[in-house]
Amino acid sequence: MAPLRNFYPVILAGGSGTRLWPRSRRNTPKQFLRFHSPRTLLQKTYERLLPLTAPERMYVVTNHRFVDRVREELPAVPPQNVLGEPEGRNTAPAMGWAAALIAREHPDAVTALFPADHIITRVDTFRRVLRAAVAVADTGRIVTLGITPTEPATGYGYIERGEQLGEYEGFIVYRLVRFTEKPDRATAEQFLRTGRFSWNSGMFIWRADRLLSEIAQHIPDLHAGLQRILAAWDTPRRDEVLREVWPTLPNTSVDYGIMEHVHDGAVIPADIGWNDVGSWQAVYQEYPKDEHGNAVEGEALLLDTEGSLVLSDGRLLALVGMRDVVVVETEDAILICPRERAQDVRQVVAELKARGKEEYL
Amino acid sequence: MAPLRNFYPVILAGGSGTRLWPRSRRNTPKQFLRFHSPRTLLQKTYERLLPLTAPERMYVVTNHRFVDRVREELPAVPPQNVLGEPEGRNTAPAMGWAAALIAREHPDAVTALFPADHIITRVDTFRRVLRAAVAVADTGRIVTLGITPTEPATGYGYIERGEQLGEYEGFIVYRLVRFTEKPDRATAEQFLRTGRFSWNSGMFIWRADRLLSEIAQHIPDLHAGLQRILAAWDTPRRDEVLREVWPTLPNTSVDYGIMEHVHDGAVIPADIGWNDVGSWQAVYQEYPKDEHGNAVEGEALLLDTEGSLVLSDGRLLALVGMRDVVVVETEDAILICPRERAQDVRQVVAELKARGKEEYL
Numbered sequence: 001m002a003p004l005r006n007f008y009p010v011i012l013a014g015g016s017g018t019r020l021w022p023r024s025r026r027n028t029p030k031q032f033l034r035f036h037s038p039r040t041l042l043q044k045t046y047e048r049l050l051p052l053t054a055p056e057r058m059y060v061v062t063n064h065r066f067v068d069r070v071r072e073e074l075p076a077v078p079p080q081n082v083l084g085e086p087e088g089r090n091t092a093p094a095m096g097w098a099a100a101l102i103a104r105e106h107p108d109a110v111t112a113l114f115p116a117d118h119i120i121t122r123v124d125t126f127r128r129v130l131r132a133a134v135a136v137a138d139t140g141r142i143v144t145l146g147i148t149p150t151e152p153a154t155g156y157g158y159i160e161r162g163e164q165l166g167e168y169e170g171f172i173v174y175r176l177v178r179f180t181e182k183p184d185r186a187t188a189e190q191f192l193r194t195g196r197f198s199w200n201s202g203m204f205i206w207r208a209d210r211l212l213s214e215i216a217q218h219i220p221d222l223h224a225g226l227q228r229i230l231a232a233w234d235t236p237r238r239d240e241v242l243r244e245v246w247p248t249l250p251n252t253s254v255d256y257g258i259m260e261h262v263h264d265g266a267v268i269p270a271d272i273g274w275n276d277v278g279s280w281q282a283v284y285q286e287y288p289k290d291e292h293g294n295a296v297e298g299e300a301l302l303l304d305t306e307g308s309l310v311l312s313d314g315r316l317l318a319l320v321g322m323r324d325v326v327v328v329e330t331e332d333a334i335l336i337c338p339r340e341r342a343q344d345v346r347q348v349v350a351e352l353k354a355r356g357k358e359e360y361l
Numbered sequence: 362m363a364p365l366r367n368f369y370p371v372i373l374a375g376g377s378g379t380r381l382w383p384r385s386r387r388n389t390p391k392q393f394l395r396f397h398s399p400r401t402l403l404q405k406t407y408e409r410l411l412p413l414t415a416p417e418r419m420y421v422v423t424n425h426r427f428v429d430r431v432r433e434e435l436p437a438v439p440p441q442n443v444l445g446e447p448e449g450r451n452t453a454p455a456m457g458w459a460a461a462l463i464a465r466e467h468p469d470a471v472t473a474l475f476p477a478d479h480i481i482t483r484v485d486t487f488r489r490v491l492r493a494a495v496a497v498a499d500t501g502r503i504v505t506l507g508i509t510p511t512e513p514a515t516g517y518g519y520i521e522r523g524e525q526l527g528e529y530e531g532f533i534v535y536r537l538v539r540f541t542e543k544p545d546r547a548t549a550e551q552f553l554r555t556g557r558f559s560w561n562s563g564m565f566i567w568r569a570d571r572l573l574s575e576i577a578q579h580i581p582d583l584h585a586g587l588q589r590i591l592a593a594w595d596t597p598r599r600d601e602v603l604r605e606v607w608p609t610l611p612n613t614s615v616d617y618g619i620m621e622h623v624h625d626g627a628v629i630p631a632d633i634g635w636n637d638v639g640s641w642q643a644v645y646q647e648y649p650k651d652e653h654g655n656a657v658e659g660e661a662l663l664l665d666t667e668g669s670l671v672l673s674d675g676r677l678l679a680l681v682g683m684r685d686v687v688v689v690e691t692e693d694a695i696l697i698c699p700r701e702r703a704q705d706v707r708q709v710v711a712e713l714k715a716r717g718k719e720e721y722l
Contacts, residue, residue, distance in 0.1 A: 022679070301716075303708055316721055318383065318709045320698035322686075327697060334695060336688060337681035347664055348679045355662075360677055 004134050007053045008109045008208070010098040013042050013062040013070060013116035014088050018349040019279050019342075022333040023311075026361050030277060031116035032069065036287050036297065041277070042116045046074050048123050049114065052130060059102065060116070061085060061094040086246040092257040093222055093249040095204075096215050100226050101233070103208035110137045112205040113254060119286050121273030129270040132168035133205040136266050142214070143205040144176065144259065146198025146267045147274045152188035155278060155343075157181060157200035157255065160191075161267045168268075176265030179255055198269050202276070204254055211258070218261045225249045280326040280335075281342040284309040298329070309339065333360050365495050368414045369470045369569070371459040374403050374423040374431060374477035375449050379710040380640050380703075383694035384672075387722050391638060392477035393430065397648050397658065402638070403477045407435050409484050410475065413491060420463065421477070422446060422455040447607040453618040454583055454610040456565075457576050461587050462594070464569035471498045473566040474615060480647055482634030490631040493529035494566040497627050503575070504566040505537065505620065507559025507628045508635045513549035516639060518542060518561035518616065521552075522628045529629075537626030540616055559630050563637070565615055572619070579622045586610045641687040641696075642703040645670040659690070670700065694721050 013031045017024050024030045031042040039047070046058065055076035062070050064084030071082050083101075085094060095113050102109045112133070120126045133143045146159045161174035179200060183191065191197035206214075216223040225245045232241035250257070259265065275282050287295030287309065294302055298312030300319070307324040310317050315329055326342055328335045335345065352360050376390045385391045392403040400408070407419065416437035423431050425445035432443050444462075446455060456474050463470045473495070481487045494504045507520045522535035540561060544552065552558035567575075577584040586606045593602035611618070620626065636643050648656030648670065655663055659673030661680070668685040671678050676690055687703055689696045696706065713721050 022677075301709060301712060301718075303705065303712065304702075315692075316383075316694040316718075318694060318696045320696075320705045320709060321702035322697060322699070325683075325697075327695075329695065331676075333677035333679060334688075334690065335679045335681075336683060336686075336697060338683070341665075341682035344664065344681045348662060348681060351662060351664065357662075357677075 003051065003053050004110070004131065006106065006109050006138070007134050008057045008059065008102045008106065008111045009049045009053060009114055010059045010061060010095060010102075010111055011042070011045055011049075011114050011116045012091055012094050013060055013066065014085060014091075014094060015115075015117050017117070017278075018346050020277070020283070021345050021349050022328060022330045022335050022360070027065075029066075029117070032066075032073075033117075035119070035277070035283055040073060041119065042070065043073050045114055045116045045118070046077070048120060048126060049130075052127060052134075056081075059083065059098045061098050062116075063088060086243050089246065089249050090251045090257075091202075091254045092215070092219060092252040093225075093246070095254050096212070096219075096222055096226050097229065099206075099208040099211045100230050103212055104230065107209060109208045110134050110205065111208045111211065112137075113203060115202050115276070117277060118202070119273075119275040119277050121275070121286070122271065125270065126272040128169055129171050129268055129272065130205070132171040132173070133268055135168045136165075136173055136268070137205040137207055137210075140207060140210060142176075142210065142259070142262050142265045143173075144265065144267050145201045145203045145205075145270045145272075147201045148269055148271045149192055149197065149199050152185060152192050153199070154182055154185055154188055156276075158183060158188070158191050158197045159200050159267050160196055161198065161269070162196075165266055171268050171270070173266050173268050176259075176262070176267045179260055198267060199274075200255065201270070201274055202255070204259065214258050214262065219250055219252060219257050221248075222250050222252070222257075279342040280309055280328065280337075280345065281339050284326070284339060284342075307339065364415060365413050365471070365492065367467065367469050367471055367499070368495050369418045369420065369463045369467060369472045370410045370414060370475055371420045371422060371456060371463075371472055372403070372406055372410075372475050372477045373452055373455050374421055374427065375446060375455060376476075376478050377424075377449065378478070378639075379707050381638070381644070382706050382710050383689060383691045383696050383721070388426075390427075390478070393427075393434075396480070396638070396644055401434060402480065403431065404434050406475055406477045406479070407438070409481060409487060410491075413488060413495075417442075420444065420459045422459050423477075424449060447604050450607065450610050451612045451618075452615045453576070453580060453613040454586075454607070456615050457573070457580075457583055457587050458590065460567075460569040460572045461591050464573055465591065468570065470569045471495050471566065472569045472572065473498075474564060476563050476637070478638060479563070480634075480636040480638055482636070482647070483632065486631065487633040489530055490532050490629055490633065491566070493532040493534070494629055496529045497526075497534055497629070498566040498568055498571075501568060501571060503537075503571065503620070503623050503626045504534075505626065505628050506562045506564045506566075506631045506633075508562045509630055509632045510553055510558065510560050513546060513553050514560070515543055515546055515549055517637075519544060519549070519552050519558045520561050520628050521557055522559065522630070523557075526627055532629050532631070534627050534629050537620075537623070537628045540621055559628060560635075561616065562631070562635055563616070565620065575619050575623065580611055580613060580618050582609075583611050583613065583618075640703040641670055641689065641698075641706065642700050645687070645700060645703075668700065 067084035160177040293307040300317045305319040428445035521538040654668040661678045666680040
């Protein structure tokens, strides 16, 4: 697959999720975890994009604490392309910052936002749809990838699409009608019945100059802040200004700060085997299963056990007579819960926080 | 409680049970485990007996590999009273060996067999009933303690009692009619309906000379072997003869090798809070529970979890939405099973053995 002429992907690796505790921790957020692979979600995100561009054109925005780690994991990406946020300010500041740096050197760049902590199993389809998206974005439109829903999930935002705008690389491009917040079950079911809704993948593709002008229009405080940071970028005051300005930037997401205001957006429905790895239940779905529906990694002994996710990081996990449970072992903590309660792992983290058990966070 | 005049208890600490895996291991059998106590089952067995006698009169028979460990755990017991079996040959050889050594120095000794791996919660009652048992044994009878059944358990042997023989220290002593093997459920229910059956506690009390004459009569090969060992005991050939003779001794239990042949046995029903700690289910029963019926030890966080035994040896065990499970954490292995499947832990050990996972046995 030939690289694209002017594609500058931005990987956002700022996450600090709690739903994959005990593997995900303050110091090891989800993007640094491995699932059924020797490579981390961040490395796999990078590798998915690599045939479409060059490492020198890739950018990663992460928390300043993880800059060295990202540089180690992605040694081919130039160190200066790994940007460290002084603190997390949601996706709009992070994406705007990277886009501003890209745009000043490459005025015709198409850039895109890729969360670093998702799984995409149909990588080939992903790359092809992305080629289509970049082609559409190159015409000036703002593009998002819409995931074909497999169930009336209430944990995702939805995108409603309108009429067809055309066909690119074999994919049909639709007008983006609107974004919706996470719906309740009845609303989600209604969405699915219409056949016009996709899940919001959190992946967006734009020309960098177009994105910056949207920011200027809809989040002027962010635009002004980015201007100040850019002005100091090539001076000795770069870090000082960044640390000063960053905490004042609006804490806004790309979805709601920018995309909700866009009137000429496009959505490309994409069946790419997408999974945002939002819970251990989602992780379970990604693993191959044995004949009893168990997904097992590491040292384990399962007797009369079915439908379970059993991940050992070193110690032997011995299960007898268990059904549909999650067991995740780490060096200092072990989680045990029914798969259907996987969302409640957040409560464990909240409770650990409340009890001051910092060492487990 | 005044010590008894001539009481020489023998603690048998030779066990190598697999039902409390992963805590019980080849190198750490059940008698060396701690449950809701800083002291091991062996130490608690010793302490239960201590007010009735002196440490110098206590004997322990264990596997030769555990002799040093027993001596460390029971420093007041003279080292020469800790006897190391070259290999496990069931309870009759172990008990006979100790009784023979006791009898040659204390011809009027009353001795008794106490498994080192049981829990007894009503210690005061236990001591009182034991005083009665020793008094009865001093008259020449062979005595056993019968546990008042709380359910038609199929995991214990039963003892049928006959007419009353008298009252000692407030306890009624009955004639021992017969021992039965572990019954099926229907038989056990019938036993309970008669009101004449007790569980076999595995605790026996006899004069040492009486025990040795029973051995001579019913297990002559064992008697001859013990004679050879005793003849060499005060010579430089002690260890050599022991190692030579021991493996040839009949592999027989006290219950079936001796007690089944006894015609003038006595049984004293005793409600002493006895538990043979035969499974994690039994361990669960011994622990105090929180308001949700959970028995917890060590670092644990339980959310919406009920009726569970959760034992951590160091790492945090986080349970969400679990019901009636056993979770036992050790340095290298973690067991997870429903409480009602606790008996099947033996299958784990068997499977580990079959897979050659020696490090976990």
